Amino acid sequence: MRTLTTLGLLIAAFSSLFYFLDSHLEKFYIFEPAHLHALSKKAIALYGNDTTAVVNHIVSDLHANYPAHVNLDEEWMFNNAGGAMGARYNNRLYIIHASVTEYVIIFGSAVGTEGHSGRHTADDYFIILKGTELAYKPGPGSYQPEVYPQGSMHHMKRGEVKQYKMDEACFALEYARGWIPPMLFFGYADTFTSTLDFSTLWRTTYVTGREMLGNLANMKL
Template sequence: MRTLTYLGAFVALFSALFYYLDSQLDSFYIFSPQQLHSLAIDAIEAHGNDTASVVSYIAKDLHEKLPLHINLDEEWVFNNAGGAMGAMYIIHASITEYLIIFGTAIGTEGHTGRHTADDYFHILRGTQLAYTPGPNSYEPEIYPQGSVHHLRRGDVKQYKMDEACFALEYARGWIPPMLGFGYADTFSSTLDFWTLWRTTAVTGREMVRNLWLGKL
């Protein structure tokens, strides 16, 4: 009986803390979707379809503004999630935000996942298609270069990149619960534990570093 009482008290305290922190999420962010969209447009206007230069432009600009929170090392790793496969470069990872370059040179398709964060997909090259089922949903959503696909927290879609497509992907909300989706395909399909280790090492290092700097 005493154990149940303690458990109930813990759950109540944890829930209260979570709802309080959730209501304060905006105070933890150091990026904004509007800022990142403007930066993506500037990079595209400066370099067009030279994606390597677009990525370098974005990373260097962010580093000038937030030098302590930006990873300039392009440590590209494969990413398998929701049946889709691509590669990513982690620019920033913390408890409440991540910023990556994600994409593929040959196309892919999969499930977005249902997440605890809002996800903003700033298309740097190519086109992304998306689909949500419904009684009047018979045409794809189309996101060309320079546009933003906003997947709201808790929503889910099918998405596809027919050919080469790269994006600046920004998530804001609770990031740790999203990691399970990113890891699941390793255990159910690819068994690529080396990539899992590299992803965990880079993500963990950046999260710990940002926590050390006081960035939740």
């Protein structure tokens, strides 16, 4: 009985803390979707389809503004999630930022990809740097895809789910804000059910964990 009482108190305390933090998430964000969108459009206007130059411009600007929270290591790796295969890629880095409440990455594929978006605990902003993304949200009277060309921003609200497709070469600046750790399970699932690429799983875990812990050390939740 005492054990159940203690467990109940712990659950109540954790729930109260979670709801308090969840209602104050805005205080932990350092990036803004509108700024990232404007920055991406400026980079596209300057460099067009030179995706390497576009990404380098974005990263340089973010590092100038958030030097303690932007990763400049050149890292990229495959990512399988929701049946889609892509490479989160940048000529200079892989994960730009990863913390408990936000991430900024480059996501895409040089040969195209398609899959399930997942239902996540964060708002997701997908800014197309090259190519076109198609998305589809099933519903009454919904028979046409959403079309997101270069320079546009696709916002998926927390808890929303869609099918998406990136024909041929397509890369995007992806920004998520909310609770990031639960999203990792979606990214890991295909490793155990299809690819069995545990080397990539370990690399993804290592880099993400390193960046999250580094940002926590810099007082960034």
